[in-house]
Amino acid sequence: MSEPILNDISHRRFNLLRGSWVLVSPHRNKRPWQGLQESPSKTTLPEYDPECYLCPSNIRAQGQQNPKFDRTFVFVNDFSAVKEDQTEYHPERKEGSLATRLLQAESVTGKCYVITFSPSHHVTLADMTPAQILPIIETWTNMYMLHLNPKSPLASLAPNVPPLAQTDLTKPNAQYRYMQIFENKGTTMGCSNPHPHGQVWTTTSLPEEPSLELAQLKKYKREQNGSHLLVDYAALESKEKERTVFENRSFWAGVPYWAVWPFEIMIVSKQHKRALVDFDEKEREELAEAFSDITTRYDNLFETQFPYSMGIHQAPLDGTEEEIEASHFHIHFYPPLLRSASVRKYQVGYEMLAEPQRDITPEQAAERLRGCGGELYRKKL
Amino acid sequence: MSEPILNDISHRRFNLLRGSWVLVSPHRNKRPWQGLQESPSKTTLPEYDPECYLCPSNIRAQGQQNPKFDRTFVFVNDFSAVKEDQTEYHPERKEGSLATRLLQAESVTGKCYVITFSPSHHVTLADMTPAQILPIIETWTNMYMLHLNPKSPLASLAPNVPPLAQTDLTKPNAQYRYMQIFENKGTTMGCSNPHPHGQVWTTTSLPEEPSLELAQLKKYKREQNGSHLLVDYAALESKEKERTVFENRSFWAGVPYWAVWPFEIMIVSKQHKRALVDFDEKEREELAEAFSDITTRYDNLFETQFPYSMGIHQAPLDGTEEEIEASHFHIHFYPPLLRSASVRKYQVGYEMLAEPQRDITPEQAAERLRGCGGELYRKKL
Ligand SMILES: O=P(O)(O)O[C@H]1O[C@H](CO)[C@@H](O)[C@H](O)[C@H]1O
Ligand SMILES: O=P(O)(O)O[C@H]1O[C@H](CO)[C@@H](O)[C@H](O)[C@H]1O
Numbered sequence: 001m002s003e004p005i006l007n008d009i010s011h012r013r014f015n016l017l018r019g020s021w022v023l024v025s026p027h028r029n030k031r032p033w034q035g036l037q038e039s040p041s042k043t044t045l046p047e048y049d050p051e052c053y054l055c056p057s058n059i060r061a062q063g064q065q066n067p068k069f070d071r072t073f074v075f076v077n078d079f080s081a082v083k084e085d086q087t088e089y090h091p092e093r094k095e096g097s098l099a100t101r102l103l104q105a106e107s108v109t110g111k112c113y114v115i116t117f118s119p120s121h122h123v124t125l126a127d128m129t130p131a132q133i134l135p136i137i138e139t140w141t142n143m144y145m146l147h148l149n150p151k152s153p154l155a156s157l158a159p160n161v162p163p164l165a166q167t168d169l170t171k172p173n174a175q176y177r178y179m180q181i182f183e184n185k186g187t188t189m190g191c192s193n194p195h196p197h198g199q200v201w202t203t204t205s206l207p208e209e210p211s212l213e214l215a216q217l218k219k220y221k222r223e224q225n226g227s228h229l230l231v232d233y234a235a236l237e238s239k240e241k242e243r244t245v246f247e248n249r250s251f252w253a254g255v256p257y258w259a260v261w262p263f264e265i266m267i268v269s270k271q272h273k274r275a276l277v278d279f280d281e282k283e284r285e286e287l288a289e290a291f292s293d294i295t296t297r298y299d300n301l302f303e304t305q306f307p308y309s310m311g312i313h314q315a316p317l318d319g320t321e322e323e324i325e326a327s328h329f330h331i332h333f334y335p336p337l338l339r340s341a342s343v344r345k346y347q348v349g350y351e352m353l354a355e356p357q358r359d360i361t362p363e364q365a366a367e368r369l370r371g372c373g374g375e376l377y378r379k380k381l
Numbered sequence: 382m383s384e385p386i387l388n389d390i391s392h393r394r395f396n397l398l399r400g401s402w403v404l405v406s407p408h409r410n411k412r413p414w415q416g417l418q419e420s421p422s423k424t425t426l427p428e429y430d431p432e433c434y435l436c437p438s439n440i441r442a443q444g445q446q447n448p449k450f451d452r453t454f455v456f457v458n459d460f461s462a463v464k465e466d467q468t469e470y471h472p473e474r475k476e477g478s479l480a481t482r483l484l485q486a487e488s489v490t491g492k493c494y495v496i497t498f499s500p501s502h503h504v505t506l507a508d509m510t511p512a513q514i515l516p517i518i519e520t521w522t523n524m525y526m527l528h529l530n531p532k533s534p535l536a537s538l539a540p541n542v543p544p545l546a547q548t549d550l551t552k553p554n555a556q557y558r559y560m561q562i563f564e565n566k567g568t569t570m571g572c573s574n575p576h577p578h579g580q581v582w583t584t585t586s587l588p589e590e591p592s593l594e595l596a597q598l599k600k601y602k603r604e605q606n607g608s609h610l611l612v613d614y615a616a617l618e619s620k621e622k623e624r625t626v627f628e629n630r631s632f633w634a635g636v637p638y639w640a641v642w643p644f645e646i647m648i649v650s651k652q653h654k655r656a657l658v659d660f661d662e663k664e665r666e667e668l669a670e671a672f673s674d675i676t677t678r679y680d681n682l683f684e685t686q687f688p689y690s691m692g693i694h695q696a697p698l699d700g701t702e703e704e705i706e707a708s709h710f711h712i713h714f715y716p717p718l719l720r721s722a723s724v725r726k727y728q729v730g731y732e733m734l735a736e737p738q739r740d741i742t743p744e745q746a747a748e749r750l751r752g753c754g755g756e757l758y759r760k761k762l
């Protein structure tokens with residue numbers, strides 16, 4: 001390690017991408033654990049579950065029938081967190097009143113989608129080959145294209161992906177500001193259906209996290225004569241190696257210097273890429289390879305179905321030229337497990353009230369993850 | 382409700398205290414839940430557990446023996462997240478290098494304490510009377526005083542609390558910047574010992590959350606000719622009533638307009654108080670009453686031992702005059718449960734990657750909580 005002292009002393013690290021701090025307590029890793037034990041799901045799932053609302057040909061909660069899809073399938077979330085149409089909101093508070101100053105709200109509309117990753121009920125990304133993951137990346141790219149502001153510099157790109165198969169998606173009536181692509185994997189991460197799937201929420205608002213990042217990305221670019229924070233960061237990490245877990249020609253993947261979760265990983269495009277539509281076929285294949293590698297290592301680490309929340313940050317669908325040019329494509333994996341399949345890290349009291357905290361250092365975590373690549377520990381489905 | 386439309390449409394609310402947004406999706410509350418069920422602990426606990434490292438006279442993990450205390454007992458955490466003494470850290474990176482710019486760390490020292498709330502292993506704050514809760518508030522006040530910078534305008538105050546009983550605490554050698562008092566209650570909140578206790582972490586750094594709040598408090602005070610955000614807020618809420626859960630002469634308690642967790646509560650001092658040391662005996666009694674009321678309602682809501690993380694925000698131990706004068710004493714309760722003792726809210730994928738999200742509105746939550754005051758649903762211990 002280039003600064004071995006950081007494996008010994010308590011310290012804070014600055015998350016330059018988000019503009020916030022994390023407390024690191026390496027010596028605390030020895031603490032015995034007497035709290036709650038997670039119970040990893042031991043049941044083996046069938047390839048097809050007649051009760052599952054994501055399996056092909058099944059009927060969903062509100063009566064619609066899924067097609068007999070063979071790769072991915074996208075539909076509007078039956079319980080969307082935001083709606084396309086709703087009553088307009090005009091705050092009723094009096095101008096200049098205390099209420100106007102203190103109680104600030106704004107309407108949000110948008111569209112939420114579910115995307116199944118495979119027709120098989122029982123596979124996960126770790127069970128899939130890069131070639132099987134590729135259609136998911138193509139589907140995300142298509143969805144992003146469909147929602148882009150036609151005036152965006154990104155709208156003229158033709159990333160040459162096969163059109164969305166088996167979906168009744170249509171271009172939304174409104175122009176949304178941001179698209180959040182994500183996956184919750186495992187019951188620990190609030191996932192209620194094991195059929196491999198992700199979600200896509202598009203909103204008229206730019207949410208908190210991408211907004212914090214965008215402010216930092218713009219600042220760095222301005223201060224460093226047009227350099228990109230994450231391009232510089234991936235180059236540095238690829239050279240330093242101690243936090244690297246996987247890399248190929250186009251992507252660096254590793255435990256960020258400022259990681260909060262014990263085995264947090266970020267996949268970063270090495271070249272400056274603003275969004276999914278900036279990738280060509282070869283790059284999408286390399287991204288699929290990164291997904292396959294990371295999810296396999298995760299499952300291998302504690303020989304379990306490793307839970308996580310994962311999501312893509314990229315350019316807003318609708319934004320200023322400065323915002324779009326400063327954006328840089330990357331993926332965050334936030335997994336809760338700490339020491340085994342049953343002992344997780346809690347971001348609770350101190351963390352919620354004061355500051356995120358971790359025990360094991362990012363360098364130690366990366367070393368563990370480097371050590372568990374290769375074949376999936378269980379038989380691939 | 383003064384703006385009933387907010388019970389129908391998806392919208393964002395601005396957290397003026399933190400400077401961040403939360404997404405509110407009232408219609409989504411109807412979503413069926415098929416995910417993980419929490420298993421609330423059903424076991425009845427003994428009054429004394431010989432295996433417990435917090436019960437009087439027992440031996441702790443590293444060999445020390447607890448005294449036979451009769452109210453609270455404070456000791457240094459055997460697995461502190463920060464240490465008092467450690468090797469000094471001088472970054473080894475080269476000036477102006479990429480590493481210096483991107484990999485920023487700083488040393489943190491401090492002291493972490495555990496404070497037991499009662500000698501009885503099986504009681505919780507909800508089981509205790511305000512008179513039994515009072516010694517806890519006195520203990521916190523004493524600890525705060527012990528760590529205050531002698532040059533702080535707060536250091537000359539004499540809040541007239543009985544001295545710390547049964548503790549071997551001594552004034553630390555170093556001057557720390559901030560003291561975070563908190564409690565994790567319940568296994569869901571990472572608590573590994575049911576014996577009623579809280580923690581106190583003091584650090585050389587001002588952590589993220591109080592730092593975000595302080596920036597907002599200072600800004601408001603500057604922009605509003607010296608008015609205090611939380612004084613104005615408590616006055617407004619006390620008048621509007623729809624988010625109020627409990628109040629007495631000195632404190633307002635309710636679900637904040639910008640609450641993230643379904644049944645989140647904030648206790649706010651109505652008068653401008655910077656820290657625990659600003660309260661007189663009567664005010665401490667009223668604070669104890671607020672604690673007793675809120676924790677009882679929480680347990681009554683789903684007739685369970687309601688899990689939460691709770692913590693106090695107040696003036697830094699060491700800070701500028703502007704920081705100390707802008708600080709305002711308040712308490713946050715962050716409870717995870719949503720619909721029953723076994724169904725919680727997950728702040729996962731979208732929430733981690735994009736923005737915190739809630740279903741039930743703060744006004745609906747406050748109404749539910751107003752409806753479950755009075756006696757504790759189970760026999761008090
Ligand atoms: O200190 P404890 O109770 O062992 O640990 C608990 O509270 C700490 C402070 O919020 C957290 O860092 C831990 O993840 C949690 O399990
Ligand atoms: O939409 P789902 O999978 O039913 O729900 C899950 O993911 C959502 C988005 O992160 C969260 O708001 C929910 O709390 C979680 O249970």
